[in-house]
Amino acid sequence: MNERADPQKLPRDGSFEIRDWLRLELMPHFMCPGCGHGIALRALLWALDELGIDKDKLAVVSGIGCSGRTAAYIDANTFHVTHGRPLAFATGLKLARPDLTVIVISGDGDSLAIGGNHFLHACRRNLDMTLILLNNEIYGMTGGQVSPTTTADRFTTTTPFGNNEPVFDACEVAKAAGATFVGREATLQTPNLKDLLKHAVAHHGFSMVEVISDCTEIYGRKNDLGNSPEMILAQKSGMRPEAYRNTVDQPFRPNPFRTGVLHRGDRQEYLDAYRARVQAVQAAKGGGK
Amino acid sequence: MTETTVNETASAGASGEKTVAERPTNVLIVGVGGQGVIMVSKVLATLAQAAGNQVKQSEVHGMAKRGGAVFSHVRFGRKVFSPTIPRGEADVLLALEWAEGLRWLPYLNRARGVFIADTQRIVPPFACRNRADGAPLGYSRETPKDILAKVRTGYALNATGIAESLGNRRAANTVLLGVLSTALDFAEKDWLKVIESFVPPKTVEVNRAAFLKGREWAERHADVGLDEDVDFSLPSPPAVEPKRPQVFIERAWCKSCDICVKMCPERCLELDEKNIARMKAPERCTGCRLCEYLCPDFAIRVLRLPAGDSQQEVRP
Structure with missing residues (x-):
């Protein structure tokens, strides 16, 4: 039985209340116990709440996969589109409605494998939107196949003897392709993730945030990585904030991934460039309409 | 992470025979990583050695990057056997941080010991464990007055403040060396010579000034041992509605x-x-x-x- 509380009648203390942003009739959500995507969704909604974004001016686009389903729980304009194409859809949406805040929630398989082409070109165009790449190293919803970010030697249903492929560093790819804001954070550091997402959404241009998330039921179980608490605590041993990394030569522990804002560019935003060209053409042809 | 070194030197020359005492002098220097505990102990060891003493020094270091506890034992005299100071046998306890000084107080000899401490406080994370609203810091509550009443000779000074007024707060350890110099029987010019050989060339002037200022402070406050007008009370927790x-x-x-x-x-x-x-x-x-x-x-x-x-x- 779902004993739902009316968010209007809940006692408050002025802190962020996620129930204001959820479609309560769909809760509890479908994700597995301990799935990091829920924590990432909280961080995103918290960031949007602190930025004071109007729900009617917010469009959240998501693809297929566990990450794709997270958008459905947001009480805003949400779009659930074909596999790998949320960025293509969002590009059209932003061009048609530049007044909207467009956020794309995508996964590692969705963005880096099936939609890799769209990912590269979205970074290149530098259109003002935010991509949240929930990286759990696996295709969870479709049955646990290997993804471009699966760590070497890890077991999945399609790599029963261990993954033999090298991994993609999504942040490096985005940076090389021309994204003007690239960041990474783990779900363990929820307030930091919220702050990073706030900066990413506020950034004028294409911003990409990779969220290190956990797949506990499929990836964790198959690789014997422990239960949900062990998996989320393991993120800590792999983390080093960017600022800290640059000041200490000798790390206390090996450094599998860097967190924080990893890159900021100052290229012109796509719509700004587009409007400038329209004006130039109109001026050349002699006066406006 | 933790390392213990022992510097052992034989009695050198007959020039300084007159300052060599029968019983070794024990100086315990304590502080927080990064404050300059090792520098202070090196200065003292070099000085004592130049004066013809046998010197043994033993330290725990390597905590600088963590802000951990650092201590250094310096013993010098005609003949020194153990490199560490027994409990209750330190002639001088020099603390570069207030709570560290209190922690090592049992090592100070109550009858003849001299206690010198900076009243600067570096609150360790462990003292902030109580996260409840308005919870007090888990830091020592004793005021310099309480402590100076318990020791025979004591100096509690805001060495960091003095160093800051000279333009470099990192010279606080040299200010304390100045105070220490009044408790030991070495000439002022020898102290300055050794200090100048140890500090980076750019900071020779400020260290010289810091040493003289510390020495002058100790001479001025020889009877009380602390600045009466300075407020040493701990900051109270912020007044929040629980x-x-x-x-x-x-x-x-x-x-x-x-x-x-x-x-x-x-x-x-x-x-x-x-x-x-x-x-x-x-x-x-x-x-x-x-x-x-x-x-x-x-x-x-x-x-x-x-x-x-x-x-x-x-x-x-």
Whole structure:
């Protein structure tokens, strides 16, 4: 039985209340116990709440996969589109409605494998939107196949003897392709993730945030990585904030991934460039309409 | 991480025979990593050696990057056997940080010991463990006055403040060396010569000034040992309205992932017989919201309500 509380009648203390942003009739959500995507969704909604974004001016686009389903729980304009194409859809949406805040929630398989082409070109165009790449190293919803970010030697249903492929560093790819804001954070550091997402959404241009998330039921179980608490605590041993990394030569522990804002560019935003060209053409042809 | 070194030198020359005492002089130098404990002990060891003493020095270092506790034993005299100072046998206890000084007080000889401490406080993370609203720091409450009443000779000075007024707060250890110089029987010019050979060339001037200032301070305050007009009281915790944290758990949304139970720093949650999260010890909750942040199912809400305001979750 779902004993739902009316968010209007809940006692408050002025802190962020996620129930204001959820479609309560769909809760509890479908994700597995301990799935990091829920924590990432909280961080995103918290960031949007602190930025004071109007729900009617917010469009959240998501693809297929566990990450794709997270958008459905947001009480805003949400779009659930074909596999790998949320960025293509969002590009059209932003061009048609530049007044909207467009956020794309995508996964590692969705963005880096099936939609890799769209990912590269979205970074290149530098259109003002935010991509949240929930990286759990696996295709969870479709049955646990290997993804471009699966760590070497890890077991999945399609790599029963261990993954033999090298991994993609999504942040490096985005940076090389021309994204003007690239960041990474783990779900363990929820307030930091919220702050990073706030900066990413506020950034004028294409911003990409990779969220290190956990797949506990499929990836964790198959690789014997422990239960949900062990998996989320393991993120800590792999983390080093960017600022800290640059000041200490000798790390206390090996450094599998860097967190924080990893890159900021100052290229012109796509719509700004587009409007400038329209004006130039109109001026050349002699006066406006 | 931790390393112990022993510097042992034989008695050198007959020039300084007159300053060599029968009984070794024991100087214990303590502080926090990065303050310059090792520099102070090296200066003292070099000086004593130049004066014809046998010197043994033993230290724990390598904590500088962590802000950990650092100590250094310096013993010098005609013949020194052990490199470490026995409990209750230190002639001088030089503390570069207030609480570190208090921690090592049992090593100071009560009959003849001299206590020299900077009143600067470096509050370690461990002293901030109590996260409840308005909780006091777990830092020593003793004032310099209390401590100086317990030792025979004591100096408590704001060496960091003095060094700051000279333009470099990192010279605080040299200020304390100046105070130390009044307690030991070496000539001022020898002290300055050794200090100048140890500090970076750019900071020779400020260190020289710091040493003289410390020496002058000790001579001026020889009778009381502390600046009467300086306020040494600990900062009181910020005046906040105490809040009573309350944790609400939406049982229908909980998926028994156990994250909140394992991650709670106060261990106040548990899984009940149906494997649903439950508040086990609400009185231990400090309202840090970690369980709320990390609950992937949004099942936990933490409210920090004014004390005495007991809210019940309203359900339609």
